[in-house]
Amino acid sequence: MAGALVLDFGGVISKTLFETHDLTERTLGLAPGTLTWRGPFDPESDPLWAAMQRGEISERGYWLTRSREVGRMLGEDWPDMETFVKRARGADPETVIRPEAGRAIRIVADAGFRLAILSNELDLFYGGDFRARLPVLARFDTIMDATHTGILKPDPRAYQSVLDALSLAADDCVFVDDQHRNIAGAEACHLRTVLFDVKNPAASYREALRHFGLQFD
Numbered sequence: 001m002a003g004a005l006v007l008d009f010g011g012v013i014s015k016t017l018f019e020t021h022d023l024t025e026r027t028l029g030l031a032p033g034t035l036t037w038r039g040p041f042d043p044e045s046d047p048l049w050a051a052m053q054r055g056e057i058s059e060r061g062y063w064l065t066r067s068r069e070v071g072r073m074l075g076e077d078w079p080d081m082e083t084f085v086k087r088a089r090g091a092d093p094e095t096v097i098r099p100e101a102g103r104a105i106r107i108v109a110d111a112g113f114r115l116a117i118l119s120n121e122l123d124l125f126y127g128g129d130f131r132a133r134l135p136v137l138a139r140f141d142t143i144m145d146a147t148h149t150g151i152l153k154p155d156p157r158a159y160q161s162v163l164d165a166l167s168l169a170a171d172d173c174v175f176v177d178d179q180h181r182n183i184a185g186a187e188a189c190h191l192r193t194v195l196f197d198v199k200n201p202a203a204s205y206r207e208a209l210r211h212f213g214l215q216f217d
Helices: 021-028 045-054 059-073 082-091 101-112 122-126 135-139 155-165 180-188 202-208
Strands: 004-007 114-119 142-146 173-177 191-194
Touching: 004 101, 004 155, 021 059, 021 082, 059 082, 059 122, 082 122, 101 114, 101 122, 101 135, 101 202, 114 173, 122 142, 142 155, 155 173, 155 180, 173 180, 173 202, 180 191, 191 202
Parallel strands: 004 114, 004 173, 114 142, 173 191
Antiparallel strands: none
């Protein structure tokens, strides 16, 4: 049985920006349907996403491009992803947390298991004050963020950093991420893994909780 659940943040705990285009458009005053790129929900609509999946650009590069595009729609220069996220989601960040994530986190924590986040860009994308406005993050034993460590998944050192912080062996941890390359990196480091399906969050959390002998209800 596993001892700790290690979650990516964007896509796994929070909804993707693809899923909240309507909220973004309302918040920014854009006409409905302005944002047409849909990433994994409609890969054919998003050649840039396909390029990222092929490894031609980084995930950070993808979102920087999208941030600049949306900023230009408003006649502004947005130099980073943080600006996009704060403008689109800053008023009430809890509205973009997946309800399935909140439920799974509660089930795991209440059962006495450990929780960790391993993110490539939590503070980079969401801003340093974002965590304080999300009570759900108080349930986590450790948060490892490459914004500060400079070590991005799938670098083996990223996974080792969270194992060291938890003082657990790799096969004691279940790692959940929505990017194939990060799952492959975790598997190479011998962590148990669940590839998160952003189109079916409940099924992914159900699979993760089975490693703990828990039911996702």
